[in-house]
Amino acid sequence: MRTEALKNEPLPLSDAVIGMRYLVTVVSAQGVIRQRMLDMGLVPGARLVVVRFAPLGDPIEIRINRFFMSLRKEEARQVEVLPLGPCPRREQATGTGFMRRFRGNC
Amino acid sequence: MATAKTIHVALAGNPNSGKTSVFNCLAGANQRVGNFSGVTVEKVEGSFQHRGYTIRLVDLPGTYSLSPYSPEEKVARDYILFQKPDMVVNVVDATNLERNLVLTTQLMDLEVELLVVLNMYDEVEKQKTTIDIEQFEHLFGAHTIPVSAVTKFGIRELLDHIVDIKSGAIDTKKYKHTYTDRTEEHIRRITELVGDRTLRPELPDRWLAIKLIENDPDVISLLQRSSGWEKVRPAMESIRADIQKSNRMEPDIYLMEERSAFIRGALQETVRNTEAEAETLTEKIDNILLHRVLGLPLFLFFMYLIFQLTFRLGEYPMHWIESFFHMISQALSAVIPDSIVKSVLLDGVIAGVGGVLVFLPNILILFLCISVLEATGYMARVAFVIDKLMHRIGLHGKSFIPMITGFGCTVPALMAARTLRNRGDRIATMMAVPFFSCGAKLPVYTVIISAFFAPGIAGNVLFGIYLFGVLIGLISAKLMKSTAFRDESEPFVMELPPYRKPSARSMFKQTGFRAWMYIRKAGTVILAASIIIWFAGTYPKNQDVHRRYEQLRQEQPADIAKLDRLENAEQLPYSVAGRIGKFLEPLTRPLGFDWRLNIALVNGLAAKEIVVSTMGTIYAIGDTESDPSSLAESLRNDPAYSPATGLAFMVFVLLYIPCMASVAVFSRESNSKKWTVIFVSYTLVVAWIFSFLVYQGASLLGM
Numbered sequence: 001m002r003t004e005a006l007k008n009e010p011l012p013l014s015d016a017v018i019g020m021r022y023l024v025t026v027v028s029a030q031g032v033i034r035q036r037m038l039d040m041g042l043v044p045g046a047r048l049v050v051v052r053f054a055p056l057g058d059p060i061e062i063r064i065n066r067f068f069m070s071l072r073k074e075e076a077r078q079v080e081v082l083p084l085g086p087c088p089r090r091e092q093a094t095g096t097g098f099m100r101r102f103r104g105n106c
Numbered sequence: 107m108a109t110a111k112t113i114h115v116a117l118a119g120n121p122n123s124g125k126t127s128v129f130n131c132l133a134g135a136n137q138r139v140g141n142f143s144g145v146t147v148e149k150v151e152g153s154f155q156h157r158g159y160t161i162r163l164v165d166l167p168g169t170y171s172l173s174p175y176s177p178e179e180k181v182a183r184d185y186i187l188f189q190k191p192d193m194v195v196n197v198v199d200a201t202n203l204e205r206n207l208v209l210t211t212q213l214m215d216l217e218v219e220l221l222v223v224l225n226m227y228d229e230v231e232k233q234k235t236t237i238d239i240e241q242f243e244h245l246f247g248a249h250t251i252p253v254s255a256v257t258k259f260g261i262r263e264l265l266d267h268i269v270d271i272k273s274g275a276i277d278t279k280k281y282k283h284t285y286t287d288r289t290e291e292h293i294r295r296i297t298e299l300v301g302d303r304t305l306r307p308e309l310p311d312r313w314l315a316i317k318l319i320e321n322d323p324d325v326i327s328l329l330q331r332s333s334g335w336e337k338v339r340p341a342m343e344s345i346r347a348d349i350q351k352s353n354r355m356e357p358d359i360y361l362m363e364e365r366s367a368f369i370r371g372a373l374q375e376t377v378r379n380t381e382a383e384a385e386t387l388t389e390k391i392d393n394i395l396l397h398r399v400l401g402l403p404l405f406l407f408f409m410y411l412i413f414q415l416t417f418r419l420g421e422y423p424m425h426w427i428e429s430f431f432h433m434i435s436q437a438l439s440a441v442i443p444d445s446i447v448k449s450v451l452l453d454g455v456i457a458g459v460g461g462v463l464v465f466l467p468n469i470l471i472l473f474l475c476i477s478v479l480e481a482t483g484y485m486a487r488v489a490f491v492i493d494k495l496m497h498r499i500g501l502h503g504k505s506f507i508p509m510i511t512g513f514g515c516t517v518p519a520l521m522a523a524r525t526l527r528n529r530g531d532r533i534a535t536m537m538a539v540p541f542f543s544c545g546a547k548l549p550v551y552t553v554i555i556s557a558f559f560a561p562g563i564a565g566n567v568l569f570g571i572y573l574f575g576v577l578i579g580l581i582s583a584k585l586m587k588s589t590a591f592r593d594e595s596e597p598f599v600m601e602l603p604p605y606r607k608p609s610a611r612s613m614f615k616q617t618g619f620r621a622w623m624y625i626r627k628a629g630t631v632i633l634a635a636s637i638i639i640w641f642a643g644t645y646p647k648n649q650d651v652h653r654r655y656e657q658l659r660q661e662q663p664a665d666i667a668k669l670d671r672l673e674n675a676e677q678l679p680y681s682v683a684g685r686i687g688k689f690l691e692p693l694t695r696p697l698g699f700d701w702r703l704n705i706a707l708v709n710g711l712a713a714k715e716i717v718v719s720t721m722g723t724i725y726a727i728g729d730t731e732s733d734p735s736s737l738a739e740s741l742r743n744d745p746a747y748s749p750a751t752g753l754a755f756m757v758f759v760l761l762y763i764p765c766m767a768s769v770a771v772f773s774r775e776s777n778s779k780k781w782t783v784i785f786v787s788y789t790l791v792v793a794w795i796f797s798f799l800v801y802q803g804a805s806l807l808g809m
Contacts, residue, residue: 027359032175033597038362039171040599041205044355045363055401056494059598061392067205068388068602070490072497075599 008083013076014060016050022081023047029078040069042079049087112160113272116186118213119197120206121168122483122603124225126150127255128197129165130612132265137615149181156265159272164191170205170601172212174324176527186216187309192272193219195264200224200237200252203373204366210246211284211365217310219278220248221267227252228259238376245372249278284368285361292319292345299338306332318342319349320358388483388604395487405491408484409510416472417514417545423467431460449644450637458636461713462629465517465767469624472511472518473617476525479507481608485525486600493598499580500587502526502596505535509579512542513572516764519544520771521620530591533776534583540764540789541579543572546714550759553718557738558752567753575760578792624771631770639712639766642682643705643720651676674723683708697758697797698751698805707758713765750804754797762793 010025024046027037041064042048051061051068059070119125130137133152150165166185167178174180186194196213198206213220224230230237230252243250251267253260270276283290296315306314306328317325319342329335349357395404435452442448479485489503496503504525511519519539526532551571555564587595655673659666678684679701687704694704702724710717718737725740741747763769763786773782 032595033599034359035171035173035175036597036599038359039173039208040601041208041366042599043359043363043366045366052396052398054396054490054494055398055405056491058494058497059490061396061490061602065204066202066386068392068604070486070598070600070602072493072598075597 010080010082013050013062013071013079013081014073016060016076016081016083018050018052019087021047021049021084021087023084024079025082026080027078028080029075033075033078037071037075037079040064041067042069042071047084048081111158112162113193113268114189114191115161115163115268116166116189116191116194117163117197118166118182118186118194118209119168119225120170120199120209122601122606123168123197123199123206124255125168125197126165126612127609128195128223128225128253128261128264129163130609131255131258131261132161133163157269159269161265161268164189169209171209172216174322177529178527180324186213186218191218193221193268195221195223195268196248197223197225200226200230201233203237203377204369207246207369207372208362208365210248211369214246214248214284215310215313215316217312219271221264221271222246222248222250223264224250224252225255228254228257233379235377235379238378242372242376245375249276285364289349289361289364292349296338296341296345299334299341316361319345320361321346386604391605392487392602395484396490401491405488408488409506412472412475412479412507413510413514415475416468416511416518420467420471424464427464427466428460431456431463450640453644454637454640455633457640458633461636462625462632462767465515466621466625468515469518469521470617470621472522473620474613476507476522477613477616478608480525481606481613483603483605486602489598489600490602497598499584500595501535501583502528502531502598505531505538505583508535508539509542512539512544512579514545516540516542516544516768517624517771520768520775521624523775524620526596528596530587530593531596533778533781534586534591536772536776537586537785537788538579538583540768540785541575541582541761543575543760544714544764546765547759549718550714551756553721553738554741554752554756557741558747558749571756571760574757578761578796582788582792623774631773632767635766635770636712639683639709642686643678643709644681646680646682647677648680651680671723675725678705678724693794696801697754697794698748698801699755699758700746703751703755707762710759711763711766713767714759717759748805749809750801753804753809754801757800758793758797760793761789761796763789 013022013024016022024042024044027034027042027044029037037043046064049063051063053060054070059072060076061068061070063069117125117129119128129150129152133154137150137152148167152163152165154161154163164185166182169176169179169182172179172183172186174183185191194213194216196210198210210220210222224237224239237252239250239252249267249271251260251263253264255261267276271278285293293312293315296318297311300311300314300318309328314325314329318329318338329338346357349355349360353360355363394400397404435456438456439448439452442451476485479488485504488506491503492506493503496505505523507525508519508522511522516539519542520536523532523535523539526535551568555567559567651673655669655676659669662669679688683705684701686708687701690704690708691699691701694700699707702721705724706717706720709720721741722737725737741752769782769786772785773779776782776785
């Protein structure tokens with residue numbers, strides 16, 4: 001995993017891609033936003049998956065373990081992450097083709 | 107000793123950890139709802155007996171941590187620090203331990219008597235997960251019991267354990283240290299310095315030491331004033347520099363990382379999951395509700411539904427309330443002889459009480475809807491979906507609901523701003539709400555538009571008025587957020603909690619509480635205001651006019667109703683309201699309003715519904731039917747008015763103080779006299795300026 005991570009350059013969380021896993025490396029936000037991020041588990045060393053962007057393109061929804069949280073791109077810009085590759089497929093519920101189209105990517 | 111038999115317990119936990127359900131299980135119906143002193147954070151307290159002990163349970167606000175950044179967190183932390191409960195029961199969502207235990211580690215820092223409750227344990231078992239409770243207790247050094255508030259599993263044991271800990275029947279474990287040896291060494295160094303009792307002896311030393319390393323602004327300002335500070339500060343600074351250097355991370359982040367690492371390690375040793383993690387129901391629902399294409403239309407549909415329920419469904423009970431009060435006043439009118447008392451009672455008091463209660467259906471339905479949104483978890487999605495637009499004017503996504511509700515009625519809309527936890531966001535939203543034209547203003551527009559504008563453009567004019575209001579509202583919010591509340595913003599970093607089935611009982615309870623608050627606080631003010639405004643519109647009377655009409659009434663007894671109406675119209679200029687109208691004329695002449703329109707506006711302070719009926723009274727002269735079309739006709743034929751006057755009047759009605767009820771509610775919700783005064787004067791000034799511009803502009807264009 002480490003070598004895989006090292007292959008990639010760190011990037012701001014705001015530029016992350018849906019369905020990919022990331023390792024949090026730096027939290028540079030300050031004040032309330034920083035505290036809130038830390039409280040919610042967005043700390044260096046945490047692994048997260050980008051779940052989706054809101055219909056209007058901002059905010060972002062991410063998942064840390066079983067915890068889903070959202071943050072604005074402007075806030076996500078202050079978090080640096082390393083890509084860890086695509087999210088391993090989770091067990092998908094069976095659904096019709098119609099329902100499948102509504103599914104997120106991970 | 108009586109106090110020995112009382113156990114003071116504080117309930118702490120993350121939002122969405124089921125803390126309130128646990129509270130309800132324990133306290134049952136014995137609850138008191140209020141606010142924590144000095145802040146509008148709701149405080150729920152319950153008191154009950156168990157095995158001969160009186161347990162006083164205080165439900166602290168749901169928080170993710172004990173940092174000093176939000177009012178809720180401050181309240182929770184100060185309560186534990188300064189009220190010193192006998193024990194803190196930490197409710198933890200057992201299906202989401204990694205997140206929830208962050209607060210637990212912070213409670214451990216406080217060195218309080220801690221009882222950890224692993225809530226939702228039934229769901230843990232359903233997920234085929236096992237938690238080694240014994241090992242968990244060993245690692246966290248806190249007494250731990252699994253419960254499920256939903257199935258009531260473990261609730262009795264929880265009560266037993268609370269009593270047993272207090273009576274000493276259970277040995278509580280000493281805290282394990284959550285940090286690395288090196289950090290513990292740092293903490294010990296500062297603890298020794300802090301512990302020499304020159305600082306704040308009533309606060310836990312270890313906690314002070316940790317907060318100093320984290321550079322907690324509240325703790326620093328607390329300690330700065332004490333004499334021992336100069337000894338502690340250099341040590342604190344050197345340790346902070348040391349952590350910064352060796353970890354290339356700021357100390358508060360570093361400590362948080364150590365806590366997370368400790369939690370991760372502890373969970374690896376205690377939690378076994380035998381089944382692959384399946385996509386949860388919440389994820390499936392969100393795949394639809396937050397869908398890139400469907401998300402927005404679904405959101406708008408829900409908002410539309412709430413609006414329709416609140417105001418269309420609310421219309422029926424509103425009519426019932428109105429006809430109920432109409433009935434009462436007719437019944438009383440038949441019984442009580444004509445007198446001032448009768449007048450006060452019927453037109454002042456009963457009309458006033460009716461005016462308070464008439465909002466109740468709207469408030470109840472809207473708050474029930476909001477409770478459903480909050481309890482199910484969709485409220486966070488509302489913010490998620492619409493935040494991009496709201497953020498442009500500096501507000502939070504959650505401001506959307508108060509704003510659209512403003513189109514129905516300003517009173518519930520202002521109350522809906524409660525969902526905004528940040529004071530700056532809340533007041534900025536409340537300042538914008540009155541400009542979202544409420545339902546009661548529509549009849550005014552209808553009359554004025556039909557008086558001065560061709561039917562062909564009526565729709566466009568009306569739409570323009572509404573749009574103008576929205577624009578002013580958004581600009582006002584932006585203005586507030588970029589001046590007075592520049593630094594007060596709710597970060598959007600926010601949980602999207604799992605969807606849950608709401609508990610009907612707690613929703614009705616919450617709704618009932620808010621409705622009662624409205625009646626008690628706003629109701630009294632509205633009632634008093636209605637009576638005052640009624641007096642102002644009725645007294646003093648001119649005796650000459652009165653005598654003349656008395657004579658006429660005796661001469662033409664068949665026309666009493668018409669004569670009464672004519673007398674009212676003729677008496678109006680002599681009343682306080684009339685005099686105010688005349689007095690204000692110099693101020694409103696640049697807007698094109700004469701004293702008669704001023705009376706309508708002054709009376710409109712009570713409620714916008716009164717504007718049209720006051721105008722009806724004024725123009726009752728020579729007019730038997732005061733239905734809108736003939737009122738419109740009187741206005742059109744009046745040489746004093748032009749379409750420019752009409753436009754300016756509509757703009758003024760759109761923008762000035764919505765009504766007394768809204769002022770009362772604003773004062774209650776903002777909890778600030780200063781902001782209530784600003785609210786009143788701001789809406790008045792804005793109304794004057796724009797009416798002036800509109801009148802002068804339209805007159806120049808020859809309207």
